[in-house]
Amino acid sequence: QKEVEQDPGPLSVPEGAIVSLNCTYSNSAFQYFMWYRQYSRKGPELLMYTYSSGNKEDGRFTAQVDKSSKYISLFIRDSQPSDSATYLCAMTLSILTGGGNKLTFGTGTQLKVEL
Amino acid sequence: DTEVTQTPKHLVMGMTNKKSLKCEQHMGHRAMYWYKQKAKKPPELMFVYSYEKLSINESVPSRFSPECPNSSLLNLHLHALQPEDSALYLCASSQGPGTSGRVGTYNEQFFGPGTRLTVL
Numbered sequence: 001q002k003e004v005e006q007d008p009g010p011l012s013v014p015e016g017a018i019v020s021l022n023c024t025y026s027n028s029a030f031q032y033f034m035w036y037r038q039y040s041r042k043g044p045e046l047l048m049y050t051y052s053s054g055n056k057e058d059g060r061f062t063a064q065v066d067k068s069s070k071y072i073s074l075f076i077r078d079s080q081p082s083d084s085a086t087y088l089c090a091m092t093l094s095i096l097t098g099g100g101n102k103l104t105f106g107t108g109t110q111l112k113v114e115l
Numbered sequence: 116d117t118e119v120t121q122t123p124k125h126l127v128m129g130m131t132n133k134k135s136l137k138c139e140q141h142m143g144h145r146a147m148y149w150y151k152q153k154a155k156k157p158p159e160l161m162f163v164y165s166y167e168k169l170s171i172n173e174s175v176p177s178r179f180s181p182e183c184p185n186s187s188l189l190n191l192h193l194h195a196l197q198p199e200d201s202a203l204y205l206c207a208s209s210q211g212p213g214t215s216g217r218v219g220t221y222n223e224q225f226f227g228p229g230t231r232l233t234v235l
Contacts, residue, residue, distance in 0.1 A: 008155070032221045034221065036226075041228075041229075041231075042228055042229075043119070043205050043207075043226030043227050043228050043229050044158065044205075044226045045226065046223050046224070046225075049221045049223070051221065088157055088158075092221075101146075101209065101221075101222060101224070102160060102163070102171060103158075103160065103224065105157030105158055106157060107156065107157055108155070108156075108157055110155075
């Protein structure tokens with residue numbers, strides 16, 4: 001079993017739809033939960049992060065973490081064609097004392113928002 | 116400046132060649148990372164440098180040799196690669212440990228655009 005599971009898609013939705021992206025994980029020690037967006041032939045860019053359980057909202061994006069179920073979600077409201085990208089969930093333990101932080105990524109969900 | 120730059124953008128090399136990938140950031144970050152990403156797969160961590168010292172090596176074959184000459188630069192030296200090493204190589208940087216000092220603050224990893232490597 002992979003540490004982080006994510007439906008690879010592809011997911012195709014019409015413009016204006018609400019998109020729900022999800023990941024499950026097995027390591028209960030994860031504390032930081034991130035969503036990265038990666039456009040084709042580009043590096044990932046951080047959309048949002050959440051520490052421990054709870055919700056976080058930023059514009060059209062809402063991230064949810066349910067640590068009891070080991071489940072995280074990203075909701076995109078009023079989706080736009082410019083949201084078409086691969087969305088990667090990522091997790092990490094507490095900040096490493098030795099340096100940096102080691103991210104464990106999901107496989108990524110490819111999203112296409114159509115006009 | 117919140118940018119991580121990587122050169123070259125594309126690289127084609129033979130199995131007997133020696134080449135280097137370069138990464139640079141001027142955000143004052145003290146942690147730098149190399150990732151390998153195959154098509155339709157997530158990035159896989161290869162190395163982490165913290166304060167110019169290697170802190171994590173994810174059991175990467177010795178044909179990949181990282182180097183951190185100073186706090187802004189990170190190199191990845193390549194020698195005797197195999198065709199299966201063809202991938203997108205991503206560099207990232209983040210603030211080092213202790214710079215945020217607060218529980219719940221994630222030191223964001225900023226990624227470069229990557230170098231697309233093809234090994235013939």
